Amino acid sequence: MKKSLETLCVKENYTDAKTQSHVAPIHATSAFTYSSIQDSIDVFTGKAEGHVYTRYGNPTIQAIEKKLAACEGYGINEETYALLTNSGLSAISTLVFALCKQGDAVLTQHGLYGGTTELMKKQFEKAGIDIIFTDLKDLDATADILKKNGKIKLIYMETPTNPTLDIVDIRGLAQLGHAAGIETAIDNTFSTFYLQEPMTHGIDYVIYSATKYLNGHGNALTGAIICKGAESRMKIWESMKLLGTNSNAWEAWLLSNGIKTLALRMDKHCANAQSLAELLNNHSKVKKVNYPGLENHVGHSIAKKQMKKYGGMLSFEIDGKLEDAIRFMDNCQMGSITATLGNVDTLLLHPATSSHLNIPEDIRQRVGISDGLIRVSVGIENVDDLLSDFSATLDAL
Numbered sequence: 001m002k003k004s005l006e007t008l009c010v011k012e013n014y015t016d017a018k019t020q021s022h023v024a025p026i027h028a029t030s031a032f033t034y035s036s037i038q039d040s041i042d043v044f045t046g047k048a049e050g051h052v053y054t055r056y057g058n059p060t061i062q063a064i065e066k067k068l069a070a071c072e073g074y075g076i077n078e079e080t081y082a083l084l085t086n087s088g089l090s091a092i093s094t095l096v097f098a099l100c101k102q103g104d105a106v107l108t109q110h111g112l113y114g115g116t117t118e119l120m121k122k123q124f125e126k127a128g129i130d131i132i133f134t135d136l137k138d139l140d141a142t143a144d145i146l147k148k149n150g151k152i153k154l155i156y157m158e159t160p161t162n163p164t165l166d167i168v169d170i171r172g173l174a175q176l177g178h179a180a181g182i183e184t185a186i187d188n189t190f191s192t193f194y195l196q197e198p199m200t201h202g203i204d205y206v207i208y209s210a211t212k213y214l215n216g217h218g219n220a221l222t223g224a225i226i227c228k229g230a231e232s233r234m235k236i237w238e239s240m241k242l243l244g245t246n247s248n249a250w251e252a253w254l255l256s257n258g259i260k261t262l263a264l265r266m267d268k269h270c271a272n273a274q275s276l277a278e279l280l281n282n283h284s285k286v287k288k289v290n291y292p293g294l295e296n297h298v299g300h301s302i303a304k305k306q307m308k309k310y311g312g313m314l315s316f317e318i319d320g321k322l323e324d325a326i327r328f329m330d331n332c333q334m335g336s337i338t339a340t341l342g343n344v345d346t347l348l349l350h351p352a353t354s355s356h357l358n359i360p361e362d363i364r365q366r367v368g369i370s371d372g373l374i375r376v377s378v379g380i381e382n383v384d385d386l387l388s389d390f391s392a393t394l395d396a397l
């Protein structure tokens with residue numbers, strides 16, 4: 001029977017014939033033993049199934065990797081594999097070190113998650129991997145760069161982006177990559193496979209900060225890489241094993257718990273975000289709302305093609321000064337001021353005084369991060385509570 005994505009998320013897929021444990025237990029062990037040296041040789045050489053050492057793999061981690069692979073590969077005909085890492089950023093470094101070497105280049109966009117931009121500029125460039133930033137929304141310009149630069153090994157994209165919710169055309173970029181013989185990777189953290197299925201558009205690698213929506217409860221840091229084919233998996237696995245970027249059984253288990261309610265949570269995140277975006281869009285104290293579900297959003301038509309719904313993230317610009325944005329942040333009761341996103345409760349971030357504090361003001365303004373911009377990770381609370389609190393807090397400015 002072909003199961004739906006919602007069902008794949010919910011179903012426990014851990015099996016243990018000996019204990020018949022229903023829910024995956026936490027295998028809190030660094031290593032695994034063998035009954036004989038021959039058993040050990042068989043496992044080490046891959047002839048028999050089994051585990052060696054938790055940096056190489058662990059049954060709790062493997063259970064959630066299998067689920068992630070099945071969910072991300074939903075709707076495509078190739079075999080998919082997932083590797084769980086200890087954070088979203090380590091998923092990116094593990095992937096890039098698996099695919100690129102000194103002298104290669106990565107083509108990417110402005111406005112990536114801040115940590116990703118820093119990782120690329122500060123660490124990858126140090127390793128001799130050139131990072132080229134361009135506007136990936138412009139497919140012609142991107143094609144031109146690919147034609148002129150033979151060193152590019154990977155196109156790395158993120159959509160929607162943070163905090164301005166820009167949209168890039170996933171299928172368009174995957175096609176450009178394939179035509180040029182260059183692989184493509186996407187950070188699918190904001191949408192998850194429930195809202196956006198990049199591999200069905202031809203993307204080769206999907207990475208996650210599973211710390212966010214996949215976990216959903218803000219109690220663990222994890223990341224994931226999903227790829228196609230056993231050969232690809234082997235390359236990335238080796239990179240993970242040697243960089244030591246593996247996850248651990250406890251955080252894998254928390255992720256396994258969270259992911260079961262992903263579809264339910266995402267539906268509510270999306271519905272609440274749409275209602276809040278519409279309220280903000282009609283409020284006199286708001287200058288601009290960035291939400292791909294609004295028809296006036298520049299990326300709306302592409303988002304409509306590649307997203308099932310528009311996600312739980314939005315940002316808006318208060319029509320006022322820095323002090324007004326600060327007053328909103330201090331007085332809004334429904335949102336906690338915090339730097340993460342994708343939890344069940346509503347979270348607020350003021351980029352100008354936090355995530356983008358060290359970015360020169362002119363650059364910040366140019367990329368749409370004004371003093372009045374507030375990012376909201378819309379939670380799954382009662383929608384009327386959210387709407388009345390946001391409305392009253394704005395009215396009082």
Ligand SMILES: *Cc1c(COP(=O)(O)O)cnc(C)c1O
Binds near residue numbers: 087162210
């Ligand atoms: C949080 C985040 C990351 C980094 O993930 P960590 O788990 O914090 O390492 C990468 N990309 C996006 C879009 C994120 O939101």
